[in-house]
């Protein structure tokens with residue numbers, strides 16, 4: 122028998138987050154995605170949430186918990202890039218990426234942690250990036266946040282890992298989404314030449330890994346970084 126879990130996916134209105142939300146909904150879970158404007162994607166429940174705003178996160182989590190029960194699986198997926206070379210990177214380029222990718226993830230995890238601790242069960246999955254482990258020119262801000270998520274996941278694991286809660290990072294490589302569609306052709310080809318699998322990944326390949334980490338079978342995996350990157354990050 123499938124027992125529906127209460128799942129929240131941030132940034133689940135498009136891209137990787139949407140694929141994750143759809144995969145988990147297919148499994149019979151009660152899934153809500155955060156979105157910042159407009160309507161949620163067809164067939165999924167949505168909640169308005171701006172992750173740089175602590176009140177917005179608190180209200181969104183309260184709304185989801187009232188609707189589908191305490192959150193048992195959090196997929197902290199929302200993230201942004203503001204790429205430019207170090208010397209040209211403004212304080213605003215830095216601050217906005219740190220505040221979204223690192224601060225926003227922290228706010229979401231903090232908001233769901235109380236009920237997970239009380240329930241003595243939970244799955245926290247942070248969407249990092251291979252770039253957080255390998256580095257990448259033009260992404261000093263982004264790479265710093267994505268490697269920061271690894272430290273965050275491991276500190277959370279040491280803090281609440283004994284309460285039946287796992288916290289892991291999925292580190293995608295280059296995945297076909299809006300985020301990578303904006304890359305210039307030359308840069309795409311350069312990345313492609315470095316990926317042993319010889320192609321970009323697709324969103325369903327990330328969703329499959331998240332789905333596994335959220336399952337009972339993954340109960341003994343925590344504080345881990347799981348690469349889904351076609352081999353580009355090998356050795357890191």
Ligand code: NDP
Pocket residue numbers: 131132133134135136137138155156157158170171172173198199200201221225248249250251292293294295296297298299300301
């Ligand atoms: P997209 O740009 O397609 O989607 C990003 C999502 O994050 C959107 O739903 C967006 O909402 C949401 N978001 C951004 N800022 C905020 C905010 N301040 N508050 C709430 N929501 C916000 O990205 P991808 O699907 O490609 O990426 C998803 C995650 O995967 C990101 O964390 C990214 O860093 C990571 N990743 C992606 C890779 C790739 O190749 N695509 C590779 C490695 C990691 P809205 O629609 O309102 O803008």
